[in-house]
Amino acid sequence: MSTSILVVDDETDLEILLIQKFRKQIREGTLRFLFAHDGVEALAVLAANQDVDMVLSDINMPRMDGLSLLAKLQERDQDLSTIIVSAYSDMANIRTAMNRGAYDFVTKPIDFPDLEATIDKTIHHVEALREAQRRQTAAEQARASLSRYFSPNLAERLASSANVLDLGGTRREVASLFTDLTGFTTLVETIEPKVLGPLLNDYIVGMTDIVFAHDGTVAKIIGDALHVLFGAPSDQPDHASRAVACSLALDAFAGSFREHWSRKGIPLGHTRIGAHAGTAVVGNFGGGRFFDYSAYGDTINVAARLEAANKTLGTRICVSGSVAAKARGFCGRPVGDLLLRGRSEPIRAFEPLDTNRCASPETQAYIEAFKKLEACDPGAIASFAALVGRNAEDRLTSFHLKRLLNGEISTTIAI
Known part of the structure; x- marks a missing residue:
């Protein structure tokens, strides 16, 4: 790597001496010298050569001295490592130069072995600064990419990892969650793009903010x-x-979002949510050019199927028994044993509820009715009919009542 040094001194003999003393490094291309005779000329040279790494400057010069040059470099925020050259007796000016950001100094008459050692030390300093800047740039790029997927806190932690973009595929215990806004495709065809844009943006931002608040990853x-x-x-x-x-x-946000746009005359469907827990292969499968953090496996497929099952069941949230079993203090209504197409074993599913709904008499009555359904008790029909009578808007109880009336006295539901 070549290092460019701007030498600022009104003594023309110094230029000849430096070229002679460092001729080997100049010939090999490791050092390149530029020259200026005062601070004014130095600023012009710097403006024309953006790759200068280091400035070697005398203090006493005409038009603009070395201290004034240092002040100008600070004003322009030019991050250059500067070596000051001055007589040892001029220690007050040397001290001022160091206070203005000079990295080091050498005294006159110049001891060239000392100058060479000082330049080498400064080169290492410049390389360390460059490496720090490279790391910072890489971290900022990683953070920008990761912030699309992860919560800000998690993105910050991952961005500081040297191998964050080379995550690879690993098998992990995860909970997979899918959401879908019903009727959105039809909505796209019926409203103006100038309305659709803000609507979709606000929806996605609101949903992802909630995911990040729970430290989730948007895959x-x-x-x-x-x-x-x-x-x-x-x-x-x-x-x-x-x-x-x-x-x-997410369900609470989607409900309020739906009401907000309904008041504006735009009918939105419900947001359906499905979740399942188990093992999956997750990682960055896109390589260096395209960061695609993805997950694969049966756990992912089942979660997607549970989201779609809401349409049949009349629920908005449907989670598997594995989620319910692992979630601390889980409360919800049992939906049934879903026999998903292509699977031989059914999956117990639940509709999770908040604390208030969980403790309500209606929920307790539903659980009692479901127990009768599990026991194949004919009295389940009357129990579900009573629930529908009290709340005709409860689509899950209506779903079970309809099945019972059709003679399906079982908790197994083919989806």
């Missing part, structure tokens, strides 16, 4: 749909609890 955003991970890229022993809490918060 994908496709249109209005989100794929969220908990437990990756760093371990989260409470990943299932985070998934449940995040689901409830």
Whole structure:
């Protein structure tokens, strides 16, 4: 690597001596010298040569002295390492120069071995600064990329890791969560782009803010749909609890968002959410040019299927039994044993509820009715009919009542 040094001195003999003393380094291309005879000329040379690494400057010069040059460099925020040359008896000016940002000094008459050692030391200093700047730039680039996927705190931690963009694929215990805004494709065809843009942006920002508040990872955003991970890229022993809490918060936000736009005359569908917990292969599968933090495996597929199952069940949130079992203090209504297409074993599913709904008499009545359904008790029909009578808007109880009336007295539901 070549180092460019600007020598600022009104003694022309110094130029000849430096070229002679450092001719080997100049010939090999490791050092390049530029020359100016005062501070004014030095500023012009610096303006024309942006690659100067170091300034070697005398103090006493016509037009603009070395101290004034240092002040100008500070004003221009030119981060150059400067070596001051002055007589040892001029220690007051040397001290002033050091206070103005000079890196080191050599005294006149110049001792060239000492000058060479000082230049070498300064070169190492310049290289250390360059490396620090490279690291900072790399960290900023990583942070900008990571902030699309991770919460600010997590992105900050990951950006400081040297191998963050080379995560690779690892098998992890995760909770996978999918969301989808119903009817969005139809909505796109019916409203103006100038309305659609703010609507979609506000929705995505609101949803991702909630995910990040729960330290989740946004693995994908496709249109209005989100794929969220908990437990990756760093371990989260409470990943299932985070998934449940995040689901409830997302549902609350989506409901208020829907009401807001409804008042503006734009009908939005409900947001459906599905979550499942288990193992998955997660990591950066895009390589250096395209950072694509993704997850693969049955856990991911099941979560996506549970999100879609809401349409049939009449629920807005549907989580698997593995999520319910791992989430601390989980409370919710059992939905049934979902037999997903292509799978031989059913998956117990639940509709998570907040604390108030969980403790309500209606929820307790539903749980009692569901127990009768599990026991294949014919009295389940009357119990679900009573629930529908009290709240016709409860689509999950209506779903079960309809199945019971069709003779399906079972908790197994083919989806």
